[in-house]
Amino acid sequence: MNALRLSKYQRETIRRERREVLSVLLPTLITYCDFSPASDYLFEVRSNVEHIANMCNQAYVSWDKNGKNRVRYDTVLNAIQMLEDAELITVLREYDRLGQKHKPMRIFLNVEFFLMFNITEKELRKILVDFHKYQFVNNRVNQTFERYKKHLDKLENKGVAGIKQHYSLKNLLIKRRKDLLGEHVIKFVSQRKPVNYLDLDIESDVFKPCFRSFADCNTTEEVQKLRKRLYDKERIRQRAREKAANDILYRKALKESYMTDLQHYAS
Known part of the structure; x- marks a missing residue:
């Protein structure tokens, strides 16, 4: 965020109203974030922007000249744009040429997003693996896979922006997951009945650095x-x-x- 403002020749201090929006938007994004390491893409926010704006109490109704009303949430959209420019989140957008309108966007939290909360790579990796172990111990692994499949079907039926044709973005998200989790962790979470869930040694694999420090970013x-x-x-x-x-x-x-x-x- 600091590097973004420096790159735009802006003052480093963010305005009060923008800080207030971020203070409610960031926890909301985490609340609806998918922390299952078995998903194809990590940290997808499973909610539309309008619902997120309602949960942040940042949605309001406006009327045009013809008397038609529509729900607006410009403050949330501006904050999402700022997070995207700072390369803290990845937003998938798509335009429907037949319907002549923009499809609902999909949001993915980048690994650097968690650097703001002073979470290290090791801690984040452990959170994901421990979550998968918790799902297995409580017999929820199959339910997690089924819910993810229903989520993908729901996105396709509702006309949300699809990732199939965005090959570069798709490969980027796959690479981020591979760099953070590693080969043997990905293989572990893909099992419906993992046999070594107690003695899995996360740090035995070689991981690529995913985080940049605050000094490196600035x-x-x-x-x-x-x-x-x-x-x-x-x-x-x-x-x-x-x-x-x-x-x-x-x-x-x-x-x-x-x-x-x-x-x-x-x-």
Whole structure:
């Protein structure tokens, strides 16, 4: 968060209203986060943004000129955008071309998200494995797998942004899970009836570093890299907006051409 503000040439102190939103948003994201290490992707927030905004008491109703009302939660969306720019969360967005609207987004907490709470890699890894052991001891492993399958089916039926076509993001999430858990932990949590759940030695595997320290994130070099990544993302979004505007103008001109031809043939 500090590096993000430095990269945008902003003061390091966050405004009071933004801090208040974050103080209720971060616990809510953790509450709805999937901590099962057996899931395909770690730390998915299993809730839509509107429900999260309601739980944060940040949703309100507005009316347009035609008298139609809609639920708005701009403060939560802005906070999510800030967390995404700081590379603390990963947001999957998708546009429905047939319905001409944006699909509900999916949110994944990055491993660096837990660095804010002073949680080390070892502690986070132990939390995930202990949760899986707890599920096994209480005969809930099969129930966890079934719930995850129902969750994926529910996302597909409700038209939520799908990850199948986003190959780079899909591979990135798989890599994050592999780097944090390691090969033998992934193999362990994939078992429906693990036989070595008591004597599993987590630290016997070789893990890749997932966390960056506070000092590493705030170096001049890291701030410059983050600034460049934000600039590249903004250029991609700007190109998408320009393409959408050009498509609208093209369709409008094509429609006018058709109308002119029809009038010519009619006369």
